[in-house]
Amino acid sequence: MRHYIRHPVDLPIQVGALGDSADNNLQGLNVGFGGLALFAQVAFEPGCIVKVRINVVDPEFCSQARVVWCRAAPCGWELGLEFLDADDAFRVRMVEQMCHIENYRAAVLLREGRALSAEEAAREWISRHAAEFPNPDNHVRH
Numbered sequence: 001m002r003h004y005i006r007h008p009v010d011l012p013i014q015v016g017a018l019g020d021s022a023d024n025n026l027q028g029l030n031v032g033f034g035g036l037a038l039f040a041q042v043a044f045e046p047g048c049i050v051k052v053r054i055n056v057v058d059p060e061f062c063s064q065a066r067v068v069w070c071r072a073a074p075c076g077w078e079l080g081l082e083f084l085d086a087d088d089a090f091r092v093r094m095v096e097q098m099c100h101i102e103n104y105r106a107a108v109l110l111r112e113g114r115a116l117s118a119e120e121a122a123r124e125w126i127s128r129h130a131a132e133f134p135n136p137d138n139h140v141r142h
Contacts, residue, residue, distance in 0.1 A: 013038055014053040015079070018064070035065065035082040036092065043070050043077045052081065054095055061095050063088040101125045 015038070036052075044050060044067045054061040065081035065088075072078075083089040105121035108114050116124065 012054070012056055014055065015040065015044075015050050015065075015081070017044070018049055018051055035068065035080060035089065037078060037080050039073060039076055040079050041076045044079055046070055049084070050081065052083075052092075054092070057095050057098055061092060063092070100129070104129070 013036075046067050046069055048067050049064055050067060052061075052063045052065050063083055063085065065083050067079060068082045069080040070077055083092070101118070101122050104125045105116050105118070108116055108121070108124075
């Protein structure tokens with residue numbers, strides 16, 4: 001049973017066992033209000049603690065998470081991670097929003113030829129898409 005509302009994300013994420021270099025480049029599948037799901041090339045044992053790194057933002061996002069589930073997928077493994085700290089779960093959602101804004105900024109440049117500053121892109125994206133971005137305060141955990 002899923003405990004968090006989920007929505008898609010295309011963040012490059014690095015995950016590794018504690019003590020490893022966390023250089024496994026993984027593709028984020030979705031981010032929820034307390035964790036994330038992603039694709040991996042190797043399996044991780046449910047219950048183990050891993051480090052999670054997203055270095056496409058400044059400052060870089062680093063956290064620890066628990067592997068909740070791991071299942072075989074057509075091209076490797078699908079992992080479900082639960083953040084150990086609620087603040088980290090909130091921070092990764094902010095990272096996701098920043099990535100959506102940067103994707104929007106690039107799409108506007110390509111589609112319309114408008115070069116937006118980061119602030120202009122954020123204002124436009126928020127006015128057009130923020131209502132679609134799930135708010136954890138509006139959802140009840142099941």
